[in-house]
Amino acid sequence: MKVTVVGAGAVGATVADNIARKELCTELVLLDIKEGLAEGKAQDMMQTAALLGFDTRITGSTNDYSKTAGSHVVVITSGIPRKPGMTREELIGTNAGIVKNVCDNILKNSPDAIIIVISNPMDTMTYLALSSTGLSKNRIIGMGGALDSSRFKYQLSRGLNCNPSDLNAIVIGGHGDTTMIPLIRFATWNSVPVTKFLTAEQQQQIVNDTMVGGATLTKLIGTSAWYAPGASGAALVEAIVRDEKKLFSCCVSLNGEYGQKDICLGVPVIIGKNGWEKIVDFGLSADEQAAFNKSADAVRNMNNVLKSL
Secondary structure, three states, X not given: OEEEEEXXXXXHHHHHHHHHHOXXXXXXXXXXXXXXXXXXXXXXXXXXXXXXXXXOEEEEEEOOHHHHOOOOEEEEOOOOXXXXXXXXXXXXXXXXXXXXXXXXXXXXXXXXXXXXXXXXXXXXXXXXXXXXXXXXXHHEEEOHHHHHHHHHHHHHHHHHOOOHXXXXXXXXXXXXXXXXXXXXXXXXXXXXXXXXXXXXXXXXXXXXXXXXXXXXXXXXXXXXXXXXXXHHHHHHHHHHHOOOOEEEEEEEEEEOXXXXXXXXXXXXXXXXXXXXXXXXXXXXXXXXXXXXHHHHHHHHHHHHHHHOO
């Protein structure tokens, strides 16, 4: 099994580190456009193998896509990160060209690869990857909902003073501060609805804190986060290579599901060896559906920017 991570920055390197530690593949390629960066980080990670006990072989490459040939899964993290005060929308112009070029080069060498998109603005970059490659929609997955759901569980765990792993909670919609929809009505603590333990004010505060989770970290550390995004990307890789049939919120192509078409947006899906294999209908309330439609409108406006590039 071979996996490639494109982009050896903080997020890409963290994805690769998580993949190696979990031994999700026998061969892992880390690729970057900056001379020596991927090679250096690959060597640094390989020098932890004897200490951590993993057998995955990590190779770094400076823009040599031939080394990625035969990859089963490819994770795209390349592109400029957000800076304080910068929106994901402002990244479109630069990152669209990067993502399209990466997709073209990846598929020349790994025509059967499943592609996971992390690059921002993630919903639009996922839509670009799908429309520019012509691949089966099940082979293009945007990571954002998995990350947002993890951040939702973190905020819930703080409010409940419990372990995040005891929680089930999901965020749908766009991967943006104003477009994501934390579905607190469906959130449970070991099968018990969290709404039984939290006041309406506490619930709203948790939802609000979840929605600005990325922006909060960008303000605190001066750039986009990397530990949770990296772990989220690796979790999707794990679900694919181990055929886990695991439910995640992911940005995928909709064709009437949740009332939307011709858009990639975060919804509950089952992830397995074929990529995303099934969209799960949660049965949204009228208010939740209205919020989802509003989120879709915002993402569609971003997608329209692609047409002017």
